[in-house]
Amino acid sequence: MTILDSLDIPVIIAPMAGGPSTPALVNAAHESGTVGFLAGGVIGVDQLREDISGVNGRFGVNLFRPQDREPAPADIDAVAGRLTQAFREYGLDDPHIPEVDLSNGWAEKFDLLLQARPAVVSSTFGMFTATEFDALNRAGIEAWVTVTNPEDAVTAEAAGADVLIVQGPEAGGHRSTWSIDVRPDRRSLDDLLRDIAVSVPIVAAGGISTSRDVERVLSLGAQAASCGTAFLLAPEAGTSLFNRGIIADGGPTVSTRAFSGRFARGAATAFSRANESLPPLYPYLNTLLAPLRKASTARGNRDFAYCLAGTGMALAREAEAKRILMELNPSA
Numbered sequence: 001m002t003i004l005d006s007l008d009i010p011v012i013i014a015p016m017a018g019g020p021s022t023p024a025l026v027n028a029a030h031e032s033g034t035v036g037f038l039a040g041g042v043i044g045v046d047q048l049r050e051d052i053s054g055v056n057g058r059f060g061v062n063l064f065r066p067q068d069r070e071p072a073p074a075d076i077d078a079v080a081g082r083l084t085q086a087f088r089e090y091g092l093d094d095p096h097i098p099e100v101d102l103s104n105g106w107a108e109k110f111d112l113l114l115q116a117r118p119a120v121v122s123s124t125f126g127m128f129t130a131t132e133f134d135a136l137n138r139a140g141i142e143a144w145v146t147v148t149n150p151e152d153a154v155t156a157e158a159a160g161a162d163v164l165i166v167q168g169p170e171a172g173g174h175r176s177t178w179s180i181d182v183r184p185d186r187r188s189l190d191d192l193l194r195d196i197a198v199s200v201p202i203v204a205a206g207g208i209s210t211s212r213d214v215e216r217v218l219s220l221g222a223q224a225a226s227c228g229t230a231f232l233l234a235p236e237a238g239t240s241l242f243n244r245g246i247i248a249d250g251g252p253t254v255s256t257r258a259f260s261g262r263f264a265r266g267a268a269t270a271f272s273r274a275n276e277s278l279p280p281l282y283p284y285l286n287t288l289l290a291p292l293r294k295a296s297t298a299r300g301n302r303d304f305a306y307c308l309a310g311t312g313m314a315l316a317r318e319a320e321a322k323r324i325l326m327e328l329n330p331s332a
């Protein structure tokens with residue numbers, strides 16, 4: 001038994017780092033009889049503590065597993081050099097290589113979660129160690145692992161995951177490959193659901209925008225759907241006004257390293273089009289681009305926008321989260 005057996009609606013509100021996930025979104029999920037996730041991946045431990053204090057009911061928290069290697073310094077230098085002209089056009093100092101903490105504060109945040117005891121902790125970009133699985137078990141917290149291919153699914157099940165989140169290429173946000181070097185599996189979500197053979201429950205993620213989509217992934221063996229993009233325009237989401245404009249315009253999305261340095265899906269931009277095959281630069285690229293992103297968005301220019309969203313972006317609607325959940329519920 002997992003909490004999936006007690007959901008009134010087989011739709012979960014996915015973790016969305018960078019602003020969209022809020023306690024209000026998580027509370028709306030709880031009040032609708034399902035569960036929502038706080039995005040603990042990149043925020044600091046104090047912010048995570050504050051977010052948790054704003055949650056009223058059952059909730060999950062997502063963490064980003066720290067990556068095992070630094071990107072090549074020469075690759076970071078080369079991209080910084082290529083950005084110089086654009087920085088100067090915006091009157092900015094030349095780009096400089098940022099200080100980056102590869103740990104994502106994982107250990108501190110993990111300890112906080114053992115105290116705070118959410119119903120679920122999910123991992124992205126890798127999984128928990130044996131000691132961490134044990135600690136979650138002992139605290140009565142379910143350990144969910146995000147996978148993107150059958151091999152990782154088998155590994156995560158054998159290691160002790162309670163639930164697998166199977167994330168397809170349609171998903172908005174980062175693809176949860178377990179190394180920055182891996183090129184993500186290109187099978188569709190449906191094909192991944194067909195090809196992944198595990199006995200733990202599966203939550204399907206990626207491009208799920210309608211109750212029919214939910215019905216389809218359930219018929220392919222998932223016990224619930226995890227939706228992110230569908231909630232980006234909800235008033236409870238912390239999506240910026242700038243990104244709300246991009247999403248509402250509903251252009252194409254692309255899966256590329258050009259947003260952050262590791263594969264992620266978001267609204268295509270001039271920068272993503274001009275940089276289709278960047279090397280793995282995560283997590284440096286976003287920090288490197290930050291001043292340019294700030295200056296260009298202040299002028300309403302979308303060329304360097306960082307608007308992560310899935311293939312269902314054009315279907316995202318401005319409606320309250322509870323209403324979106326109701327509309328996604330196949331048995332409503």
Ligand SMILES: Cc1cc2nc3c(=O)[nH]c(=O)nc-3n(C[C@H](O)[C@H](O)[C@H](O)COP(=O)(O)O)c2cc1C
Pocket residue numbers: 014015016017018020039040041062123124146167170171172173174176205206207208226227228229230307308309310311312
């Ligand atoms: C803006 C945005 C941020 C995201 N951030 C995270 C995150 O912090 N952790 C995570 O596991 N997945 C993250 N994702 C992926 C979602 O959890 C989920 O897999 C995805 O939204 C499902 O596909 P959909 O966007 O097509 O509904 C993010 C997705 C979006 C759109």
